[in-house]
Amino acid sequence: MFLAAADNAAWCRAVCRLHGAPGRLGPRAWTSGRRTPPLYPDAVTLSPDAVAADVLAGIDTEAAGASVKDSFARLDLAPHGFDMLFEAQWIHRPAHPPAPAPSSDASGGPVWREADGPEEFARWLHAWGDGDGSGPLTPGLLADPAVTVLGGWTAGPGDGGGPVAGVIAHRGEGVAAVGLSNLFAADGCTADAAWAGAVAAVSARFPGLPLVGYEHGPDLAAALRHGFAPAGPLRVWLAR
Known part of the structure; x- marks a missing residue:
């Protein structure tokens, strides 16, 4: 926690x-x-x-x-x-040896890789649900060494394709874990496929580190199916 x-x-x-x-x-x-x-x-x-x-x-x-x-x-x-x-x-997932990220060559599914520059990041945002790019996430994140923006892409770099799943991995300074946020599935990709691909892709980039985050509802159930365990409750309060 x-x-x-x-x-x-x-x-x-x-x-x-x-x-x-x-x-x-x-x-x-x-x-x-x-x-x-x-x-x-x-x-x-x-x-x-x-x-x-x-x-x-x-x-x-x-x-x-x-x-x-x-x-x-x-x-x-x-x-x-x-x-x-x-x-x-x-949620907390202990460090495991990284599993291979799903590959389109082997399974017909998306290939997981980092968003390559502002144009791909814009497509990532659109798939996440920020259609016009006016939301809280900006291309400046790509320059932050603590942030890795990953997507499960159905098409290669530069060919106009977009991700059907994605996640942001963050490694806070002095924190011996990698945080997952903004994990999504789109365009027919299932939640389980998105979680499996995201966990494999992040684990491959940060071997030996546990994964953490927070979820509720169906997203919590999906996380638990993919090796995470509950680590304690939190609440979000909103001013009236």
Whole structure:
């Protein structure tokens, strides 16, 4: 749980930094005094000892859409004007020898590789669901050495094809794990095929490191089918 929360805070910070909101990293929470981009919290707790003041003092609680990721499901922010948006589970997959990523040559499925430049990243975003590229993820992520954008592609580089599955792998500084986020399946690719390909592709690039993240609902069930185990609850709170 601690590894997953630490990497997730670093990932949120990486995305928010590209939007001019790098925030402040403290001993018990990461917080941003500026509103963060959509889908990204204004604070992430890093310790089960964090209290409401650790997050509320560092964010703009009056801003529409202000949110807090309560990494250890310990906070009660209802008296402070927040409603619980959802609950989820941190997930952890121990390090395993990397399995070969699915290959179109062998199975007819997608080939997993990194997005090659802004044009392929734009196609990755479109497949993920950001049709016009106005969402929180920007091409600046490609220049971040801690970030690897992977897609399961049905066509080769430069031929106009797009991914039918994808994932972002993030290695936070000083964190002995790789965080997975934004995992998706599209255009007829099944969730199980996307999880299998993503796990194999990320494990091949980061051998010897466990994989972490968080999920809920059907995505949590898919993760558990592919070697992950629940590592503890979290909550996301949204200002009224």
